[in-house]
Amino acid sequence: xxxxxxxxxxxxxxxxxxxxxxxxxxxxxxxxxxxxxxxxxxxxxxxxxxxxxxxxxxxxxxxxxxxxxxxxxxxxxxxxxxxxxxxxxxxxxxxxxxxxxxxxxxxxxxxxxxxxxxxxxxxxxxxxxxxxxxxxxxxxxxxxxxxxxxxxxxxxxxxxxxxxxxxxxxxxxxxxxxxxxxxxxxxxxxxxxxxxxxxxxxxxxxxxxxxxxxxxxxxxxxxxxxxxxxxxxxxxxxxxxxxxxxxxxxxxxxxxxxxxxxxxxxxxxxxxxxxxxxxxxxxxxxxxxxxxxxxxxxxxxxxxxxxxxxxxxxxxxxxxxxxxxxxxxxxxxxxxxxxxxxxxxxxxxxxxxxxxxxxxxxxxxxxxxxxxxxxxxxxxxxxxxxxxxxxxxxxxxxxxxxxxxxxxxxxxxxxxxxxxxxxxxxxxxxxxxxxxxxxxxxxxxxxxxxxxxxxxxxxxxxxxxxxxxxxxxxxxxxxxxxxxxxxxxxxxxxxxxxxxxxxxxxxxxxxxxxxxxxxxxxxxxxxxxxxxxxxxxxxxxxxxxxxxxxxxxxxxxxxxxxxxxxxxxxxxxxxxxxxxxxxxxxxx
Numbered sequence: 175x176x177x178x179x180x181x182x183x184x185x186x187x188x189x190x191x192x193x194x195x196x197x198x199x200x201x202x203x204x205x206x207x208x209x210x211x212x213x214x215x216x217x218x219x220x221x222x223x224x225x226x227x228x229x230x231x232x233x234x235x236x237x238x239x240x241x242x243x244x245x246x247x248x249x250x251x252x253x254x255x256x257x258x259x260x261x262x263x264x265x266x267x268x269x270x271x272x273x274x275x276x277x278x279x280x281x282x283x284x285x286x287x288x289x290x291x292x293x294x295x296x297x298x299x300x301x302x303x304x305x306x307x308x309x310x311x312x313x314x315x316x317x318x319x320x321x322x323x324x325x326x327x328x329x330x331x332x333x334x335x336x337x338x339x340x341x342x343x344x345x346x347x348x349x350x351x352x353x354x355x356x357x358x359x360x361x362x363x364x365x366x367x368x369x370x371x372x373x374x375x376x377x378x379x380x381x382x383x384x385x386x387x388x389x390x391x392x393x394x395x396x397x398x399x400x401x402x403x404x405x406x407x408x409x410x411x412x413x414x415x416x417x418x419x420x421x422x423x424x425x426x427x428x429x430x431x432x433x434x435x436x437x438x439x440x441x442x443x444x445x446x447x448x449x450x451x452x453x454x455x456x457x458x459x460x461x462x463x464x465x466x467x468x469x470x471x472x473x474x475x476x477x478x479x480x481x482x483x484x485x486x487x488x489x490x491x492x493x494x495x496x497x498x499x500x501x502x503x504x505x506x507x508x509x510x511x512x513x514x515x516x517x518x519x520x521x522x523x524x525x526x527x528x529x530x531x532x533x534x535x536x537x538x539x540x541x542x543x544x545x546x547x548x549x550x551x552x553x554x555x556x557x558x559x560x561x562x563x564x565x566x567x568x569x570x571x572x573x574x575x576x577x578x579x580x581x582x583x584x585x586x587x588x589x590x591x592x593x594x595x596x597x598x599x600x601x602x603x604x605x606x607x608x609x610x611x612x613x614x615x616x617x618x619x620x621x622x623x624x625x626x627x628x629x630x631x632x633x634x635x636x637x638x639x640x641x642x643x644x645x646x647x648x649x650x651x652x653x654x655x656x657x658x659x660x661x662x663x664x665x666x667x668x669x670x671x672x673x674x675x676x677x678x679x680x681x682x683x684x685x686x687x688x689x690x691x692x693x694x695x696x697x698x699x700x701x702x703x704x705x706x707x708x709x710x711x712x713x714x715x716x717x718x719x720x721x722x723x724x725x726x727x728x729x730x731x732x733x734x735x736x737x738x739x740x741x742x743x744x745x746x747x748x749x750x751x752x753x754x755x756x757x758x759x760x761x762x
Contacts (some may be wrong), residue, residue: 321627
């Protein structure tokens with residue numbers, strides 16, 4: 175430790191909502207350079223490399239071959255798939271010295287598809303699985319929680335290449351199992367949830383979520399049947415609406431009722447008898463760089479929330495944003511008193527529960543006025559009827575009907591069935607057994623390496639510091655040499671023990687700084703290596719050393735001549751405990 179680059183800190187500079195990240199900073203694992211941009215100091219880099227080693231082993235166990243693809247890519251391949259224009263400013267775009275448009279890639283589907291054009295020609299060349307561990311850049315507008323959400327990051331991204339959907343299904347299932355193996359070896363409890371395909375596209379996706387209060391995603395879980403989904407796509411059973419006979423529409427004065435709460439209080443009705451209008455817009459960039467703004471009027475019941483992901487999928491749009499007041503006025507609506515009645519130039523999307531209800535109160539598109547007894551199909555007609563509401567705690571599970579619960583989570587991995595979206599666009603085809611040209615069928619599978627470390631730090635910590643599992647701790651053993659009586663003898667023994675453990679393949683961080691015992695123990699607890707060996711003090715006076723697990727409150731006194739073998743046995747025990755966590759998990 176006298177040579178270690180990176181100091182431990184008593185307090186972390188700045189604040190973050192992630193206590194695990196504060197410990198990574200204090201323990202000398204990471205330092206922040208800029209917003210969402212971090213350096214890994216030697217301790218952190220060793221842990222990162224160990225995570226990467228686990229990823230390599232599990233990818234190669236399912237047939238993966240490692241390659242490396244450039245993070246700087248010509249814009250042409252992104253234009254070919256349409257993502258150059260559809261992805262927002264998160265994609266870093268620039269021009270090189272010859273004014274050629276380039277990107278800093280956040281993912282590599284386009285490049286893999288381009289490689290398929292030269293490397294895959296026949297069905298005999300399939301299936302294949304390639305992967306890389308590569309730095310990527312995503313210009314995230316809201317980096318947060320330390321390494322949980324950053325702009326520059328290292329990712330393991332794998333890509334399956336198959337001749338048909340059946341092959342893709344086999345590789346998708348193999349990745350699903352491999353991901354649980356990875357996270358079990360990291361001692362990171364995760365759950366797999368169905369998710370939105372988002373900008374990746376394709377027919378299916380799963381996210382591997384670490385449940386934690388610092389997570390940005392809301393997960394919808396059913397303990398009755400095991401249903402699990404990101405709230406972005408979660409479906410629940412909606413209540414059966416009352417359907418009284420449709421009454422004539424009429425207008426009523428409702429001054430000062432710009433919110434549902436104001437309206438239901440004024441009219442003394444339940445929120446379930448109202449129709450809430452939300453005005454959203456999506457911008458499409460044309461090939462000439464100009465923007466086209468599409469207006470969307472979404473209608474949900476007043477006691478429910480709009481799910482923007484479901485809405486975007488319903489209208490096949492990219493990112494959504496709230497319409498400005500000027501834009502709302504432009505389609506003939508009035509903010510705070512809006513409805514689809516009388517609007518023009520907008521796509522009207524109605525939640526399925528609204529379409530099944532009668533006699534709802536809705537805005538009259540006049541300030542201080544609402545309509546009573548509005549009915550879809552009579553007073554207005556939707557362009558799209560779909561499920562566009564967000565699932566809530568206690569809603570009935572869409573599969574078994576049991577109440578669902580919600581929790582927060584951090585996405586640490588994802589898998590996607592891409593199909594032929596990228597291969598068809600890039601021209602990555604192969605000749606099948608009948609001599610017909612067919613696009614390669616692709617899948618994409620990602621795990622954020624730094625984010626995995628961040629979540630492990632969040633999961634494995636206590637009031638004193640980190641408690642990282644032996645598989646990813648930067649070293650296996652923290653050797654503390656104490657001063658005081660017999661210091662010279664303790665030094666000689668500690669030096670010898672250090673050398674003997676290293677010869678036996680043990681990774682040792684040796685505190686040879688001559689600091690007080692309290693300082694050494696505090697740093698050992700902060701860095702959180704799995705085992706601590708103490709040479710000196712009362713145990714040494716009795717011809718023994720102390721061996722203590724970081725996750726235990728008690729230390730063992732071990733005879734000097736047994737210290738090495740005892741330590742090797744404790745290390746094997748720690749690995750065995752983690753190996754027992756790895757169980758076969760199948761995709762339902």
